[in-house]
Amino acid sequence: MAVTAQDGVVVPSVKPVRTPKKMGRFNRWDTPWFNYKLIGGLIIIALILLLGFLGRIFWNPKLALTGSSPQDLPPVGLTTSLGNVGTWEHPLGTEDSGRDMLALLIIGAPNSFLVGVIAATIGMSVGIFLGFSAGFIGGAWDNVIRLLSDVTITIPALLVLIVIQSLLRGVEVTTMALLISLFAWPSPTRLIRSQVLTMRESGYIQMAKLSGTSTFSIMFREILPNLIPYLFASFIGNATGAILAAVGLETLGLGPQRIPTLGGTIYYAINASALLSNMWWWWGFPTLLLALMFIGLLLINLGFDEIANPRLRRSAQ
Amino acid sequence: MSELLLEIRNATKLYTQRAAGGVSREVVALQNFNLNIPKSPASIITIAGESGSGKTTLAQVVLGFTRLSSGQIIYDGQDISTADAQQMKAYRRQVQAVFQDPFGVYNPFYRVEHVFNAIIHNFQLARGNAAKAALIEDSLKIVGLHSEDVLRKYPHQLSGGQRQRIMMARAYMIKPKLIVADEPVSMVDASLRASILDVMMRLKEEGISFLYITHDLSTAYQIGDQICILYQGSIAERGRTVNVIDRPHHPYVQLLVDSVPAPNPKMKWKGEITLPPEEEMRSSIHSGCRFYPRCPKHMDRCLIAQPPLYQVDTVDHEAACYLYAEDAIPTDVPQSVSV
């Protein structure tokens, strides 16, 4: 009846090899939070923020004022056709109003971030309030919110913002952030609403009702904590979108006039035909910094996606 | 001062189902259901039925999560559908639940102790940390667990059996009079089921009645005192569990008892049965007996009106079947539901 049988006893064949515990592809560092994309993105953003905050201490911010530096200097080590020589006093060069590039970057970078953070925070707060109430209360209130958010999402935000800001002729950073946040709330609202609708039917919510928990408590103590990963991802996405909108507006010359911004610098560069006069450092460095900023935010977003959705995770090879 | 803890009178629940193509259809989930649960002695009342029988609907209405289309659920003289917040809170103190899915009932964000904190806080069961801890330990002891083993863990770190027992402890903590247990063991591994059923019997000895809702007749037979078998929203047969299962009278119940696979190779299923086409079973005749298409003993009379419960056998054993009409007195005449 079996391969080898002696006296009715079945003798098993050779024992298989087990992977020794020390070896193997896994080690303590295999937690999903050590995601390369997330860490990379965080490092980039951290560096940019450091540039902005420490830069103010170590580099003279007054060099960002017009007329504070010699004009049209190239970055250090280079010489333009007109005979201007770059110096270490202005390592990234200057532009034609006598502003130092490095100082412009140092002042401008945090401003762009600020816009993104303010707009995303406002959008998220409105989204939490509306999304929760729509999902939980339902009925007519839900219908109204759904209608509003669906309509707002279809409005071309940039177009409207261009019109508004060109009418206002000169805005502050905070005003611009507020205007952008007018269009930033539908997305978190829809996200939170759909999550609340799903979670509302789950067993632990029924248990909470049986335990006499009030509706308010259910929303904030039971549902909200489980929404945190979604809120975080939505926040990053929102912030990215807001910064993009802000930069777009600034590049068109509609941004804040009185303080240096990255987009604004590019606007002046284009206006002064820097492309033609080959002053590449004028528009080049702000563009580079903006690109890095977006790459960083994108990596954070992708990294979070991978953490939240295990199927996207690559196993440690 | 009534002797009854809960009185369910003519409970009916209808759902409107919109099928593809916009055609609406009314589905009868529960029809003229009557049940009286006495305050004492504590007993385990089984509500048995297959999917679509209405047993889950019954759980939902008794717990106050859904409103009845007609009929009343009366607790302490008050219909719970018209109860205000205060009365509902008092109701929840007396009627608690344990659900089917041992995982979904835990909020994955919190440790297991969270389920106790909410109920202690809302019903002021204990003051101060020491009293709280003692209360929790007491409740866990009765289900065979220790605080230090389970409280600080997350739900996914415990087995299904442990999670379900903790839910029992939570329900017990408030010392309710009735626990609605909706399929408490069906999602728990077979080897761990006995421990949970054992907890239910122990809680019964502490004076807590159970409304045990299940599709598994074998466990019902082992622990149920009374049984009520539902078929497509109506009671087919009811009485003492041992009587109903040993001597089933309603053709559906006979088929059911016959179809439970006996763990004895010498007792094989006799005969082959076939199921009629699906549509006939669900949206069958709306007046008359719902079991008609499948009944091997159906008569013309069965198509006219739904049979009331007739007494068969002993005094509390009833079956809703015209087969027993001749020599019996109807104990309970349902009003017809217009659909």
Added chain:
Amino acid sequence: MTNADIHSDAHAPILKVRNLCVYYETPKGDVLAVDGIDFDLYEGETLGLVGESGSGKSTAAMGILQLVVQPGRIAAGEVILEDRNLIGLSENELRNIRWIKLALIPQGAMNSLNPTMTVGAQIKDVIVAHEGRQLRGDLKARILEMLSTVGLPGRVYELYPHELSGGMKQRVCIAMAIALNPRVIIADESTSALDVVVQRVVAQTLLKVKQMLGVSMIMIGHDMGLMAQMADRVAVMYAGKIVEIAPVAELFADPKHPYSQILIESVPSLQERKPLKIMEGITHDPRNPPPGCIFQLRCPFVMGQCRVDPPPMRASKTGHLVACHLYEVSEDGELVNVRVAARDT
């Protein structure tokens, strides 16, 4: 099938599993999901594979069909189907064996039907994928015949899965499994999510199909009642090992292994009310099984030897196998309980 039939040489095993080991890699060591199981499947019989959750029965089915995916792997063993070892075959060669010779009805099959295709189209897919393109008319006739074999009306051919009830969907899965006339079918928990009456219909369909087509079947489940109705022989698994294999009547009447005894005793029945028998689940860490017998931590009869030597599988001449130090084979081929024998002398 009587015990004598099982042993006559006319019925050779159609499937032989030897020392199958399926391990899962985890950061803390390998989980020994299936750790050296041996059994034979004879032609035309139904072998039941029972065990609690975590016993490794579904993993064993995956191992036999070579469907184990990372982080699991087949660490050792042979699966011999008609004198051919399936382990080590290439994907191409396996494709010619899966479904055609060896079919699987996986757990939760009825929920895995493609919701966007009609039943007929899905069965057609299965056939075409393994046999190549077919004549349309012939194919439809063949599928309709299959549907009637499992007791479904012909119009199911045009229906989508969501239009069918649970029992009907499960029978569609059975039809898909028999589509190519395999020699062996492995059915993993085929009736667990169904109502009692529907379960009976599906189980009886499975039996009928088996008899009509002469298929051999491995039925995996945890419902002992169902095993009593459906199986010819039953293998009991605990924590990755088979502890007992016996003809079904013998297993229920006289379970030898202490685990089988607990299992049989704890099955609730409708025949009598008995006190509840409380069991624990698998108590040891599956990564670190105790040396010696796998059941020692729960065994009421554990002896010193059990903690040191893993018990070999001992066979009686009636085809009853048990892996337990309590039993020895006597001269006339019977399994004798050494404790009882010692007590009686």
